[in-house]
Structures are given as structure tokens and as C-alpha cells.
Amino acid sequence: MTQMLARAKSGAGAVTLEFQVGTDMDKAFLLVSNRLDRVSGYPEEVDEPELDTATSEDTPIAWFNIIATPDNTRPMYEYADFIDDVVADRLKRVPGVADAVRWGGAEREVRVEVDPETLARFGLTIPDVIDALRAADSTATAGYVDEGKRRYTVRAEGQFASLDDIRDVVVVSTEDALSGRLARVTVGDIATIEYAYKDLQILFRFNGAEAISMRAMREPGANVITTMDGIREAVDELNAFDLPNAGLELVQVYDETTYINASIDLVTNNIWVGGVLAALVLLAFLRSPRATLIISIAIPVSVIGSFVAMAALGRSINVISLAGLAFAVGMVVDAAIVVLENIYRLREQGMPARKAAYEGARQVWGAIMVSALTTVMVFIPILVMEMEAGQVFAISRSPFLFRSCCRCWSPSR
Secondary structure (H helix, E strand, C coil): CCEEEEEEECCEEEEEEECCCCCCHHHHHHHHHHHHHCCCCCCCCCCCCCCCCCCCCCCCCEEEEEEECCCCCCCHHHHHHHHHHHHHHHHHCCCCEEEEEEECCCCEEEEEEECHHHHHHCCCCHHHHHHHHHHHCCEEEEEEEEECCEEEEEEEECCCCCHHHHHCCEEEEEECCCCCCEEEEEHHHHEEEEEEECCCCCCEEECCEEEEEEEEEECCCCCHHHHHHHHHHHHHHHHHCHHHHHCEEEEEEEECHHHHHHHHHHHHHHHHHHHHHHHHHHHHHHCCHHHHHHHHHHHHHHHHHHHHHHHHCCCCCCHHHHHHHHHHHHHHHHHHHHHHHHHHHHHHCCCCHHHHHHHHHHHHHHHHHHHHHHHHHHHHHHHCCCCHHHHHHHCCHHHHHHHHHHHHHHHHC
């Protein structure tokens, strides 16, 4: 671990751990979880901490707004628990999604409103009521019961199952000294118990209507395109079944892949335009359609070969690798021109076409290889860096090496 950063705010706290580049994050996650399990003695009002691979500073892969359908008049804030149980749970099950966080809405709760006058008449205080409820709402192991060769575990189940269970909790019990009769004061005698919703802390509006927002966080290292495809499938499934039955609709308002797809399309178009312009320039100077066609064939052969190598090595296509392919188009053309000119020279000396093609490529392959290696060597210092720049360029390490190989051999074909 390289850094530990702790933040605290009203009602919540977070501890962020950063590890060195190359750390096995699955192992680190397991070790942190094991150490966290050793912590005990949490306060009664505090939930135990949860581990997450995404932080609040990470950029969400997608934002959604949940709105009510026109015929739904129920307040939107009452759907918080439904969204957590249905929508968020479905998005979290998408491969590559680390977390789905809801913004807005109010969780449902059991509200106990104590009558101060009644409480004072019985000589009780608020802590007395809290202690009584806490003692009644608990489950404990009561030992074992042996019956023949079998042993049964006995548990004392005391958790509340309904509002009546809360009303029947005894706060204080007294005995009359003269009559011997017992007098009991229950929670129902001094308080009103009902289901309610927590006070709203965040209010969202979408196109003038109340809404609940949700963001999906991507796991570190997960493929953005694949993860977004899974999210879209989950959204379609929710909008087709669960949400219409509840009178809701899920609208996606942000998609991280929009920029990525636009960048990939831009680089792809640049490759096509660059290849066509290179062929036109060759045709203008060489004035030979046959020679131009031979050199132009080197471009798709090298590009397709690079894609095959990336797939074999488990590399994903991204903006950097596509930009490298676009830059390499001109280098492939240069190498093809060198080989073709050498073949043309041997043909003018009377050498047969097949032998001229072989000898022409064999004589200059060393020079082309050295020229390609100079390009590769430029990126070696960046690839060995353990900083962000090194990690960014490392994803295109294999395509750069394979493009060098393609430059050497594709023109001779």
C-alpha cells in the first residue's frame, strides 16, 4: 500500500487505500477484508463498513434517472427501497460494474413517536424506551438440547416481525404491594408506532418532474464497451418487466462510451482517409496503377495482422492503439516503397518476377527491420515506467511490436 486517505462527514466516513502499480488487487482485497473483520466494538447506531473497489472520485460509467409514468401519482421519494432492491441489485450483477449508487429518495422506517405527557405521567424517560426496544429486538443462542444421538441448537428469536410486536414491548413492570397485581407499561401505551419515510436530504427533478438518480461505477480494469453493453441489457430488462409494473421508467442520461465510440470512429475514419490519400499520392508520383495497388495492399494486411495479434494477446482496441495504427500507415507505405523499388531494379536487370520478388525483399529486410526498431525503441522508456503514463501506453505494447513485424514482411507479399 502506498497511501491511506480517510475522510469523515456527518453520518458517514470513508477510508481509501491506494496500492502500487502491479499489485494483485484480488489478493489485496482479501487481505483488507480479513483485517477489517478483526475490528469489533462498533457503536450500536453504526453499520459495519463495506468494502468497495470504486470510490466516490471515480467517474461513473453511466447515469440514470428514474421517473414516474404519467398515470402514477405516488410520490417518487417512496420508491427508494424498491430502487435499491430491484434496480440497483440488477445493475450490480452486470459483469464489470463495481457499484450502483442511488441519489435521492427516502428509505422506509418504523417511526416511534413518544407522547411526552404520557411518558412523564409514568415516570419514564426516552432512554428507558430505547433500552426496552433494543433488548426486545435481538436474537441469541440459547444453548443445545440433546435428544438421543441428536443435538439441537436452541435460538431465542426476538426480532420484530410486525408493528404489533413493537407495541407489545414492556417498558416497565411494577407490582402493587397491597393487591399483588402487576402493572405493565408497554410502548403502545406511551407512543404511536407507524411506518414512515426518512426526511428528504436530496431532491432531484428531471424535465420538471420529481426523479431519483442513480450512477453505475465500473470496476478497475473492466472493459468499458463490454460493461456498457451489459448495462444496456439490464436497463432494457428493467424497463420491460419490473419498472412498468411499479409505474416507473428508467432513462439513461449519461454514457461514458459515447466519447469512446466517437474517438474510435474518428481514428478509424482517419485510417481510411489516410490510406486513400496515400494511394492517390503514390499513383500521382509512380504513375503505375499496378505498383500503387501492390503498395496499398500492405496497409490492410498490416492493420488486420495487428488486430489478430491484439486479439491473441488479450489486448482491447482503444484510442491509443488505433492512433498507433493510423501513424503506422505511413510507415508501412514507406517500407513497401523501398521493397518495391528494389524489386523493380532487379526486374530491369532481367531477373524473373518470382525470383526478383524474393531477392528484392531479402536484400532490404534488414534495413527495414532496423528502421522499424527505431520506432519501437522510442517507446521503451515509457513502457517501463510504473507511473500513469507507462500504464496508459503499456496497453498498446504488443500492437507496436507487431506493426514493426508487419512493416518488414507485408510489402514483399
